[in-house]
Amino acid sequence: MSRAEETNQNRKVKVALVTGAAQGVGLGIAQVLARHGLAVVLADIQSDLANHEADALKAQGHMALGVALDVTSAESWRAAILQSEAAFGPVDALVNNAGISPRGTAETTSEELWETCLGINLKGSWLGIRELLPGFRQRRFGRIVNIGSTRSTRPLRGLFAYGVSKAGMLAMTQQVAVEYVNDGITSNMVAPGWVDTPGERLLQKRHGREDFPAGLKNLITPEDVGEATWYVVGPAADRVNGLVLYLDAGLAVADDAGMIYLPNAQHNRYEQRL
Numbered sequence: 711m712s713r714a715e716e717t718n719q720n721r722k723v724k725v726a727l728v729t730g731a732a733q734g735v736g737l738g739i740a741q742v743l744a745r746h747g748l749a750v751v752l753a754d755i756q757s758d759l760a761n762h763e764a765d766a767l768k769a770q771g772h773m774a775l776g777v778a779l780d781v782t783s784a785e786s787w788r789a790a791i792l793q794s795e796a797a798f799g800p801v802d803a804l805v806n807n808a809g810i811s812p813r814g815t816a817e818t819t820s821e822e823l824w825e826t827c828l829g830i831n832l833k834g835s836w837l838g839i840r841e842l843l844p845g846f847r848q849r850r851f852g853r854i855v856n857i858g859s860t861r862s863t864r865p866l867r868g869l870f871a872y873g874v875s876k877a878g879m880l881a882m883t884q885q886v887a888v889e890y891v892n893d894g895i896t897s898n899m900v901a902p903g904w905v906d907t908p909g910e911r912l913l914q915k916r917h918g919r920e921d922f923p924a925g926l927k928n929l930i931t932p933e934d935v936g937e938a939t940w941y942v943v944g945p946a947a948d949r950v951n952g953l954v955l956y957l958d959a960g961l962a963v964a965d966d967a968g969m970i971y972l973p974n975a976q977h978n979r980y981e982q983r984l
């Protein structure tokens with residue numbers, strides 16, 4: 711057994727920083743990790759909401775802190791990590807969840823939209839990883855979890871920038887896994903299918919599926935994503951590295967709408983309006 715592995719066995723994840731944790735998937739992840747006994751840092755650009763949700767967790771007896779974070783800014787990352795360290799000590803696990811999913815094809819995506827989407831989803835995740843890696847290497851322990859999507863590997867018309875960003879996150883997940891394989895650090899991706907979240911409801915309202923999530927039979931919950939994240943963060947996954955854990959009730963391998971919609975659902979075709 712290598713020294714890193716021995717060290718790993720003596721270490722536990724105590725502190726997790728979750729980005730985009732004010733609502734939706736990120737909040738579900740933070741709640742589940744808190745229930746598993748971790749101190750959780752809810753980092754979000756919506757800092758008031760992050761603070762509010764952190765207070766709710768504290769009221770239930772958990773260790774939680776809300777911090778302001780714009781993932782696209784290295785300076786903001788440094789400030790958020792300093793705040794976490796002051797409250798709970800070193801961060802052991804980073805969950806890169808903050809993300810947006812704008813609509814547009816290869817032709818209709820503007821440069822601005824490309825930069826915003828890739829900036830938050832991909833560069834934002836890398837900035838956090840880069841900021842935490844020196845500490846992870848020094849302590850010979852760290853867990854990185856990137857929240858991808860079935861769209862990391864299964865393109866869908868009209869999700870150009872999003873699909874590219876999530877495919878990029880997959881490459882980054884595995885690249886980091888390989889680069890730090892001897893440092894006691896793991897890097898994995900959890901790739902959910904459709905999740906009912908405030909962001910997704912807003913998008914679907916804007917893009918034509920107003921009754922979302924009605925009619926969907928394989929809906930994933932934020933708590934499901936939380937439990938999958940706990941698996942790759944927790945002690946059972948000491949040797950799990952570079953994994954893409956699909957959490958999608960089969961969506962990633964589906965080629966027919968029968969996998970996705972209930973027989974009588976109003977929208978029974980697997981397509982996305984722009």
Ligand SMILES: NC(=O)c1ccc[n+]([C@@H]2O[C@H](COP(=O)([O-])OP(=O)(O)OC[C@H]3O[C@@H](n4cnc5c(N)ncnc54)[C@H](O)[C@@H]3O)[C@@H](O)[C@H]2O)c1
Binds near residue numbers: 782858901
């Ligand atoms: N909802 C789904 O169906 C679904 C499916 C697969 C993957 N995902 C992924 O899950 C993640 C969360 O999605 P969601 O549906 O919960 O979205 P959401 O819009 O409900 O929540 C996203 C959160 O990220 C925060 N955020 C946005 N920009 C930020 C920035 N620059 N810095 C810090 N925080 C920022 C928002 O304030 C918000 O709290 C995304 O990465 C998304 O791609 C969602």
